[in-house]
Amino acid sequence: MDELVKEGVKAKYITPPMITMTSPSHFTTITGRWIEDHGVVHNMMFNSTSLLKLTHKATLKRSEWWDNGPLPLWITAQNQGLKTASYFYPGGGANYSGQAVDRSLVENYGHPDDNETEWRQKIDTVMDWFTKEDFDFVTLYYGEPDNVGHNVGPETPERRKIIEQIDRIIGYLRTSIQKNKLTDSLNVIITSDHGMTTIKKKPEVKEIKLSENLNFMTLTHFDLLDYGGFGMIRPKKGKEQEVYDALKNAHPNLTVYKKEEIPEHFHIAKNSRIQDIVLIGDLGFNLNSRVIFYVNKGDHGFSNQEMDMKMIFRAFGPDFKKNFLAEPFDSVSIYPLMCKLLGVNPAPHNGSLTDTELMLVENVGAVTTGNPQSSSTTLPGRGGSIQMSVSLLAFVMLIISLL
Incomplete structure (x- = not known):
């Protein structure tokens, strides 16, 4: 992780959406929309009339929970001729207006989140998708250090140990990119969904x-x-x-x-x-x-203004500057950045490319003003509309849950 600061971009921090939970935050990142727009308002799928409640993993293939109008980037990119995949990313197993992601793997009940050998196999699979099957955009999700943080708390030796494992897997990713000769064509964004804090318990406080x-x-x-x-x-x-x-x-x-x-x-x-x-x-x-x-000894769901709830952001690849420290920005602005890297005309979104464009090298395409009613409209409150013209490069987004 320290080497990535020298080789690419680091943001001071990212502010997640207000409901600092896994599903709402991930879907904000992949759509660039606020929670009130995309409708994934909780980790649990629920119906307050029928009293239905489903756990997070039970929602992963339930399109009626995820498909509320705004399109995730997988579908927008596919509609513009790109090939996309989701590896365990929340929302990747659903259909959107009848469309599915080109390749989607969904996490099952009981799947181990901390197996380092399996973590490497995931990266091997993704590298094959890029080199053998010509995929353009892949989202890859790792569930740790979430479980450890919940079980023992964020400020513990166990938590540090799993972060060391995450650090090793990022090193394995860098090596795999070099081995597969993707250094000059693959951009990588590493981010999280929210933070975690130690839970205050009796007898110290009144719960x-x-x-x-x-x-x-x-x-x-x-x-x-x-x-x-x-x-x-x-x-x-x-x-x-x-x-x-x-x-x-x-x-x-x-x-x-x-x-x-x-x-x-x-x-x-x-x-x-x-x-x-x-x-x-x-x-x-x-x-x-x-x-x-x-x-739980550690948890989230608290205000997105709390520093303990903030997200990380690292990025490297041919289109990112080296040794660049970016100012904080909202997670909705990751979406227009991804669209620019892919050469995709973005769907309506709440983000702003001005939040991230300084982290890119100068020759990453041109930004022009578009028709505010076009599919590239930036929704009110976040600046004007944008259209992209950029050389196509493969791109992978790696999500680490709760780092």
């Missing part, structure tokens, strides 16, 4: 236990709680104000919003999947609903 202030049986219809620092509640009809009043001063480290009061800069309120009441714990304070049974 958040919502049942001490709220009767779930009589007042609530549906909730997504007991899941890190972010939660949602749908009160029973006519009980909205009563639920809000019961919770707004329930704990000094809890912030409660009615849906219509959610700050605009969160970019989550304008989606129908966001429930009537949104709760956010202060950094390190998990939300417990009926009982305190949460066993």
Whole structure:
């Protein structure tokens, strides 16, 4: 990782979307859209009317959870003649308006996240896709150091050990690129989905236990709680104000919003999947609903403004400058950067190429002003529309979960 700073680009940090969870953050990166636009509002697929709840891995092939209008880059690139693949990337196993990713591998239940031999095999497979099958764009996902961080906490020897393993696998990737003679044609972005923090536990603090202030049986219809620092509640009809009043001063480290009061800069309120009441714990304070049974030593889901929730960013390859330190930017702006590298005319997005273009060498194509109604429109709040003209280079994005 240190060598990559010399060989390419490092950002001081990246700000993830407000719901700092795996699925919402990954889909923001691959679409360039805020959560309220793309609709993947949680790791769990849910329906607050039928009371359906599905775990993260059970959602990975459920197109009705992922396909909400905005197209991920895999599909946009394919529609412009490129060949794309997803290796365990969340959302890669779904269909979008009937279209599937050219090549998609989806993680199964019980798949080991920490097997270093299997990590190398993934890279070998991706290198074959580029050299033998002419793929243009591949997203590759690794689930660690997420599990370790949850189980023992981020500031532990076990956590450092798994990060050393990640460092070795990045070294293996660099060697594989050289061995496969891709050094002059393959751009690589390494990033994460969010951060992790140590969870504050008794006896040091008073933990958040919502049942001490709220009767779930009589007042609530549906909730997504007991899941890190972010939660949602749908009160029973006519009980909205009563639920809000019961919770707004329930704990000094809890912030409660009615849906219509959610700050605009969160970019989550304008989606129908966001429930009537949104709760956010202060950094390190998990939300417990009926009982305190949460066993994680480390977690996320807290405000994206907290430094512990920020993402990493490294990039190297023929189109990136060397030894360049980039200023922080929002993760939505990774999308237009990827489009520029691929020569793809981007779909509407919330990112801005001005956030990242200084990290590129000067000859990476031209940027021209396009029709604001064209498919390259940048959505309101993030600058003008862009169209790309760039020599086509293969590209891989490597996602490390929670580094």
